[in-house]
Amino acid sequence: xxxxxxxxxxxxxxxxxxxxxxxxxxxxxxxxxxxxxxxxxxxxxxxxxxxxxxxxxxxxxxxxxxxxxxxxxxxxxxxxxxxxxxxxxxxxxxxxxxxxxxxxxxxxxxxxxxxxxxxxxxxxxxxxxxxxxxxxxxxxxxxxxxxxxxxxxxxxxxxxxxxxxxxxxxxxxxxxxxxxxxxxxxxxxxxxxxxxxxxxxxxxxxxxxxxxxxxxxxxxxxxxxxxxxxxxxxxxxxxxxxxxxx
Amino acid sequence: xxxxxxxxxxxxxxxxxxxxxxxxxxxxxxxxxxxxxxxxxxxxxxxxxxxxxxxxxxxxxxxxxxxxxxxxxxxxxxxxxxxxxxxxxxxxxxxxxxxxxxxxxxxxxxxxxxxxxxxxxxxxxxxxxxxxxxxxxxxxxxxxxxxxxxxxxxxxxxxxxxxxxxxxxxxxxxxxxxxxxxxxxxxxxxxxxxxxxxxxxxxxxxxxxxxxxxxxxxxxxxxxxxxxxxxxxxxxxxxxxxxxxxxxxxxxxxxxxxxxxxxxxxxxxxxxxxxxxxxxxxxxx
Numbered sequence: 001x002x003x004x005x006x007x008x009x010x011x012x013x014x015x016x017x018x019x020x021x022x023x024x025x026x027x028x029x030x031x032x033x034x035x036x037x038x039x040x041x042x043x044x045x046x047x048x049x050x051x052x053x054x055x056x057x058x059x060x061x062x063x064x065x066x067x068x069x070x071x072x073x074x075x076x077x078x079x080x081x082x083x084x085x086x087x088x089x090x091x092x093x094x095x096x097x098x099x100x101x102x103x104x105x106x107x108x109x110x111x112x113x114x115x116x117x118x119x120x121x122x123x124x125x126x127x128x129x130x131x132x133x134x135x136x137x138x139x140x141x142x143x144x145x146x147x148x149x150x151x152x153x154x155x156x157x158x159x160x161x162x163x164x165x166x167x168x169x170x171x172x173x174x175x176x177x178x179x180x181x182x183x184x185x186x187x188x189x190x191x192x193x194x195x196x197x198x199x200x201x202x203x204x205x206x207x208x209x210x211x212x213x214x215x216x217x218x219x220x221x222x223x224x225x226x227x228x229x230x231x232x233x234x235x236x237x238x239x240x241x242x243x244x245x246x
Numbered sequence: 247x248x249x250x251x252x253x254x255x256x257x258x259x260x261x262x263x264x265x266x267x268x269x270x271x272x273x274x275x276x277x278x279x280x281x282x283x284x285x286x287x288x289x290x291x292x293x294x295x296x297x298x299x300x301x302x303x304x305x306x307x308x309x310x311x312x313x314x315x316x317x318x319x320x321x322x323x324x325x326x327x328x329x330x331x332x333x334x335x336x337x338x339x340x341x342x343x344x345x346x347x348x349x350x351x352x353x354x355x356x357x358x359x360x361x362x363x364x365x366x367x368x369x370x371x372x373x374x375x376x377x378x379x380x381x382x383x384x385x386x387x388x389x390x391x392x393x394x395x396x397x398x399x400x401x402x403x404x405x406x407x408x409x410x411x412x413x414x415x416x417x418x419x420x421x422x423x424x425x426x427x428x429x430x431x432x433x434x435x436x437x438x439x440x441x442x443x444x445x446x447x448x449x450x451x452x453x454x455x456x457x458x459x460x461x462x463x464x465x466x467x468x469x470x471x472x473x474x475x476x477x478x479x480x481x482x483x484x485x486x487x488x489x490x491x492x493x494x495x496x497x498x499x500x501x502x503x504x505x506x507x508x509x510x511x512x513x514x515x516x517x518x519x520x521x522x523x524x525x526x527x528x529x530x531x
Contacts, residue, residue: 009351013337016348020339086335090392093299094352095324 006096010104013091017078018108024077027070028116035062035120055125056208060201061180062120066113067147067197068176072168074109075151079243080164083155088244098238105155106148113144130210135203139215142223143200149230150175156237193218196226250277252400252431253298258307260293260455267293268455271307275400275431280422282442282463283435284517285452286527291435292331294452295402298433299329312399325353328393332405336388338378342369345377346392353396360395367391367421383414390418400431407441419445439517449517453525463517470520475513481506487513 018024035058042054050058082088091101117140121131150171158164179201182192192198199219206213215223253275260268268290275281283291296302298309300319309316312326337345342364350360364370367387372380377388386406393401403422407415422432422445436442442449443463451459451466459466474490480501488494501507515523522528 005354006352009348012351013348016340016344017337082335085338086331086333087337089301089331090334092321093301093324093329094349095321096352097321 003097003100007100007104007107010091010096010100011107014078014105015108017081018074021078024070024074027073028066028112031062031066031070031116032119032123034065035059036123039123039125050125052208052210056205057183059120059124059126059204059208062124063117063143063200063204064176064180064197066116066120067143067200068172070116071109071113071144071147072151072154072171073165074112075106075148076154076158076164076168077161079105079152079155080158080161083158083244084160092243098242101243102152105152106145109151110144110148113147114140117144124208126204126208130212131207132213135213135215136207139200139203139223142227143196146196146223146227146230149227149234153230153234153237156234156241156243194222196223199223251275252277252312253433254310255294255298256308256310258294258297258309259305260290260297260302261305266455268297268304271455271457273450273457273460275433277399277431278426278429279447280426280432280434280445282446282449283433283452284437284439284442284449284521285435286437289452290455291452292404293455295329295331295404295433295435299323299327299402325396326399328396328398328401330389330393330401330403330406332408334389334393336377336380336385336392338376340377341374342377342380342388343373345388346395349392349395355396359397363391363395366424368417383410383417386410386414386418387421390421394425394430397428398430400433401425403432403434405436406434407436407438415441439521443517451517451521451524453521453527458524459520466517466520467514470523471514477511477513479508479510481508483508 038058038061039050042050042058046054079088082091092098096104121136122128151168154164154168154171158167175195175197178188178195179192179198182189182198182201192201199222202219203213203215251274255271255273258268258271259266271290271294273281283294285291293302297304298311298316300311300316300323303317311319311323314323337348340348343360346360346364347357349355350357361370364373367390369380369384369387369391372384377385380388390403390406393403406422407418410418419441422434426432432445434442434446446463448460448462449466450457461469476488476490476494476498478486478488478498478501480486488498498507498510518528
């Protein structure tokens with residue numbers, strides 16, 4: 001690909017920005033630590049062996065926290081930080097294209113989301129033989145990408161980091177809380193089926209229950225449909241004002 | 247020898263809703279020239295730079311940047327130009343070296359060039375320091391170093407010494423003159439008339455989006471030097487401002503003959519006073 005060096009430079013800049021932000025770097029470790037601690041505590045309470053419903057719950061909690069808490073926030077606030085510190089315009093007037101900035105911005109967060117999804121899967125206690133690895137990979141890729149694109153939308157709309165957090169919170173509440181508490185309410189469970197995070201948690205619940213998971217057309221429609229909608233919304237916003245409104 | 251035109255503006259205008267920000271701006275910038283755009287805040291200087299560099303679309307007229315219409319330029323144009331705006335940011339958590347080396351990667355500039363530029367701006371000893379810990383003057387030098395890292399053919403500077411201490415401003419002026427010697431064309435916006443007089447080969451005085459005077463600082467000042475005056479300081483500490491007329495010429499000649507003059511200066515108008523005369527407004531606001 002032409003100009004790969006530019007893409008690599010943007011990705012490296014983003015990595016340096018994220019890796020020097022202790023709040024952002026704590027997020028993934030918090031998710032992993034929380035799943036591990038909960039596993040130990042539930043294990044002590046239930047005499048060592050975790051019931052499938054509990055491993056499913058841990059997996060759901062870890063993955064949704066990772067996708068929503070880290071995905072939106074990491075991508076959105078780094079763009080907002082660039083606006084706040086006036087480095088975004090510098091980057092965009094240094095021959096970086098919008099596409100290079102987009103890919104460079106989501107590359108590291110995407111890899112990190114994927115890595116944490118797998119770590120949480122491995123530490124949750126779900127037996128690997130019951131995990132359809134290819135389906136888990138595909139769903140994980142689509143969900144992580146959607147989260148990153150949502151983060152780009154947050155970043156494009158936000159004026160500064162504080163503003164980015166304010167914009168991200170409603171997304172976070174809907175996409176994280178609805179699937180996590182879907183088991184407590186029939187209404188929430190139904191809504192969860194229309195959310196990309198809900199499809200992910202639905203899959204993990206079935207895997208944990210040992211029922212296996214095959215993606216239904218409806219699940220695929222929600223997963224890929226929401227990714228496409230997010231990309232379209234992003235493109236619409238980008239075409240109107242670019243990354244930064246003048 | 248024919249001078250090479252790197253930038254030409256032809257009847258540029260810009261309207262923001264009902265406000266006409268730029269009116270019929272025309273000019274050219276040659277290789278190895280420093281062109282100053284002089285005007286108070288809000289006169290349209292930054293808008294002009296944004297139009298030329300493709301960050302804003304003009305309402306009318308044509309801007310040709312390195313042979314390309316500014317409405318058709320893409321991101322690749324930034325490989326040939328450098329832009330320093332009044333609020334160009336730096337990555338505060340990265341070191342000075344990282345701030346430059348990241349952009350060196352974007353422009354595929356060798357490491358030796360980064361070392362050269364960091365030395366030229368006097369930041370070599372701060373290379374490993376986080377950029378957020380630099381002083382304002384050092385930060386501005388870093389911003390300038392980044393803008394010239396890829397040896398652009400045109401450098402756009404929007405108020406480059408605004409708010410800097412005099413010694414840092416002088417260091418930046420020297421750097422700009424060195425770049426000019428290397429053949430770089432510099433488009434400089436400022437409201438500092440002393441800076442413009444010192445650096446610019448030609449200046450455009452901008453008032454409410456319109457060029458009210460254009461030419462070399464010297465020519466503009468001489469054009470408005472209608473009533474010639476001399477500031478004379480005598481050995482007796484008496485200071486006089488004398489108009490040029492036969493009587494005063496005789497008085498000055500007499501003082502000179504008797505070695506009574508401590509110093510004498512002609513009182514041509516400055517760009518500041520020319521601006522005041524043309525627009526009725528002061529420049530340094």
